[in-house]
Amino acid sequence: MKVVTILALLSAFIAVSSAGNVVCYFTSWTIYREGDGTFAAKDVDPTLCTHILYAFVGLAWDATVKILDDWEITGLDELNHLISLKEQNPNLKIILSMGGWNEGSYQYSQVAADPSLRATMIDSVISFLKENGFDGFDLDWEYPGQRGGADDDPQNYITWLGELKAALNAEGYILSAAVSGGVGSMDISYPDGKAISDNLDMINVMTYDYHGDWEKWVGHNAPLYASHLDEGDNAVLNVAAGIQHWIDNGADPKKINIGLGTYGRTFTLANASNTELYAPVYGTGEQGPYTQEAGMLGYNEICALYSDWEETWDDEQKVPHKVNGDQWVGYDDVKSIQLKIEFANEMGLGGAMVWSLDTDDFLGKCGEKYPLMKAINQNLK
């Protein structure tokens, strides 16, 4: 009896004293990258995350779970490899994430608006979680009321989350959602931040992608604060303003995870001598050998392959960028991640969400393995 009480007290103490959430996205498609870019479930360090989110499954026309890459699951057995990481960290939760940018918004809007499709979707999700050994579900609809969505999406979204949360929690599963960190986008998609917060266990705010090659001038992917060069709406395109807007709209800070990117967004400068914010650009920066996507580079590429590029620290935005000739990349490093985690601590947030594990320096090509993930874990309160 006494031993039981002591153990109960001890585990309660550990639960209270342990640091916040470290929610890590695992992206299924990175197993097909080449050379040192290849990233599979075996490359995950399961001690650096409290939650791993499998990205992504889709939403089928009939509102059931849609497998997006059958070979990755049935041929390469990656879902089982991912779930078995729990053997190395029994506290680790593995979460199924549905949606993402490429899924668009239309089908989510259709399901959100229809009670019977919502019910089908929820049944299908719970069956999928049970069959595959997941611990929860993450909805990544980008975004209600945008990109092919409808005007009544924001209200239907809250109804959908409420039904999902009730059904999932009843089975012992948690519900999280990825939501926009842009103030303008929030005002369209999530006007009632409190209702969203009430109907989620965790709110993963995507406080990145503030600037990129869709603009005609240089801007940083994820500034912590505004620059004096920011004017008008651009002055709120930063991490601090995004998180503050969620809290102002009624979200519970303890449910909010600050979004952190392990990548940078790139530009080709119009004039290699003009490297300031808002300098004119020709377009996207050149692709890297691992990520092979024009307009972005992984931190693992930036630190190991572009170590000779000239680095500058922006002390207003609290983020670094690198320039080489006409190539410009704004990204996060150990120092900027540390400052963002200190901000999250000061705001009393629940923790951090990371997009994504595969572009941290997971092989330790620039020093210790997983420098960005370690910076998060060492500083989060």
Ligand SMILES: *[C@@H]1O[C@H](CO)[C@@H](O)[C@H](O)[C@H]1NC(C)=O
């Ligand atoms: C390129 O930028 C530099 C630095 O801002 C400036 O002095 C120069 O006039 C620019 N060149 C052209 C062709 O615009």
